[in-house]
Amino acid sequence: MRLRIRMTALLCAVLLPFLNGCAPASQKSQIAPSWLALESVEKERAVRTPAPRENGTPYRVLMVAISFDATVSVADCYLRGLKQTGWILENPLEDGQAVQYDGLFDGCELGPYLEVCGEKIYDIAADGQQAVSQAVQAYVDAGEADIIVTLGTEAAQLGKLHARDRVPVLAFPLADAVGSGIVKGEQYSGIPNVWAYTDPERYQRQLVLYHDLIPFKKLGLIYYDEGLGGRTGYREAAAQIGIELVERRIDPPPVSDGVDDETALASYWAGLEAACDELLEQEGIDAFMLTTQLIQPQQRAQAFIQRFHEAGVPVFIQTGEPLVEAGGLIMQESLVDEEVGQLVADVTVRVLCGEQPGDIMQPYTCTPYIVVNQQAARALNIQLPFELLISCEKIY
Template identity: 30%
Template sequence: MKKNKAVLSCILVITLLVWALSGCSVTSYQENNSMDMVKVDTSSGVLQNRFPSEPMVKGSGEKFRIAYIDIDEYPVTGSMIYYVIESLKQDGWIEYDSLPMSADNVDAQKLIHWLSEQDLGPYLEFVSSANYYLAYEGEEAVAQSLRDHVENKKDIDVVFAMGTWPGTFAKNLDLDVPLLVYGTVDPVRAGIVQSAENSGDDMIWAQVDPSAFTRQLQFYYDTYPFTKIGMVYNDEIVAAVPDYERTAAENNFTIAKVRIGKLESNNPADQERYYADLKEVYRKMILEDKIDAYLINTDVITENDRMEDLFRVFHEHKIPIFVQVGDNYIENGAFMLVSPRDYKGLGAFVSYIVGATLNGAKPGELPQEYTSSPYLSINLDVADTIGFTPTFEMLLSSEYIYTGEKQEAAGEL
């Protein structure tokens, strides 16, 4: 997308001058919206004193070794692990000059493999042969490899699982090493942990934000009221469907739901068939279900270059596309994202959890609940297409404004 920085800057500067000269005050868009929240401060002395997390070597003097499990090369989880890695560096656990990819273009498995080949310092290393994509390698092969590492070679100190499927899979293996689960929509409903306050297992930790997606959909409805919103998903827990249904009931709008099978193949023919079927589902939602809004749920479209074609039918009917997670959707033609996940803040929180675990804390005793500070991303070209004019306050509070071919960081305007 092309940057229109000069135009946007002029608009905002002129508007600010008008407001200032008229004696009006500018109220932050986030002061009164439904996504306001308080973020956990993991740097506070209370947590640090109770659960030390400073870098250390194992009792034997060796490095700690981490196994990584993900689903596939999903941009959202790639960004999430990117900021965990950066925070581990900031906290002193690992050392490197710079990562070989940017935060918005991360293949998690390739990143972990790159890290496994580096000398990251005296404390920590990632294991190349314990770096898995479940969708491509399959549960049986991953289980066999991971059990061999943990039970026979005894060379894994922590298993880090990214997402609901990897989290439930790793939990069911019942390995005798700490399991840290990140990137799940609802680890409680998924059965990974018992509750936000108590994981129910000393060896398991999962990050929890109980109301993130109810707040998100409320914001979308308040911003652009609709009567029927469409959702296509492959797992209702991952897609936060129960949370969204609660918001729908409270506001008297309906959800048109379609459940489809998950794409678990990198075979080109399978992928073409999957996306052709998805395109037909979208067409029927618009023409037959008469939706007036759509929410793109996680894991349904995993390839950025597919989005323009898939989203075209929504644009033609002036239907806004809201996003559950992932700025990449906004960049490629969706309308708006209020992200319930502050990846940088969460990265620092998860890094602290890793450090505390390696210092000997039981994962089940560590705090799981982290409520992110939300951020807003909007695609102005799409807003224009569907006839929506964002307010001045909305533009001011946007973290990213997409227009043309690249995003505009609002703080630079």
């Protein structure tokens, strides 16, 4: 832990000259990483000896994800965390060969302490929202789930809905746990059976970095769900650094339930492209924030981002390294899969050992993770500072 903090402090020291001037001193203190919160979480961790339920049978973990592609990395890190602490013996994602969640745990020797309901991670994108909803409800009604672990905002909303107050729910990774209605507060959930990963200053830090890189004046943002877009954090940051945030809301994308939704998807893209045209042609934005899950399917990301490049507008990425590879200029992510996966594995064990999710602190600030696209920068005639480049995890 001390090593991680020292490394993070060094990174911040490298970026400090780069970040100077992006906000008044009185405001910088409000958006600095919460090292005390990070230390507090670490101190609360303790080794808990693996054990089955009182009747000698394994605890039953019901896992739900928004999609395989969006969550497989953090799911792998979560299972690694459980394996490292001895609660499971095998992690089926560890070899990197899995291509879907269905049947993931078939033939997997997890050991005597935990079993996964249905021997799979229920996948909303692959299985359909209705089918996953019915499965979760059936497990809860039958009393066959001891804890529900959800990956992604929509999965968390679904899990919380069906668990009500009967089953503990853990939710991660999330764009905005409070804004999406999963929890009531950042520090503690305010809901006895729910815990969610939070980082209250995540988007403020991100937008400050982006603005210091390019001093834009009018930032465009499109969303279909306020909780997914992280709008609260961006609004606060925009007010702090003195820029205009121009927003457009569109209808949500179709939910795949095994029916032909090509017409609905075409309608979604028509609305999305119309919103882009408004921002570029009518509002005259000089930067755009691409929020999580806006591009569906993600194969269309490159063409979407190119619309902005043709107008000379840089595209900043909220989260998702593939979007940087597709042409986004930069992603500063405060959500490191390894750290969050280990954190939630620890929280899982604490809950199974008797703690109430609502009594466990939620905030955690991860080590900054920065990815840039040098090709996009050249296309936009942007010179990326050397101080930024040496702090990047990856450069495209």
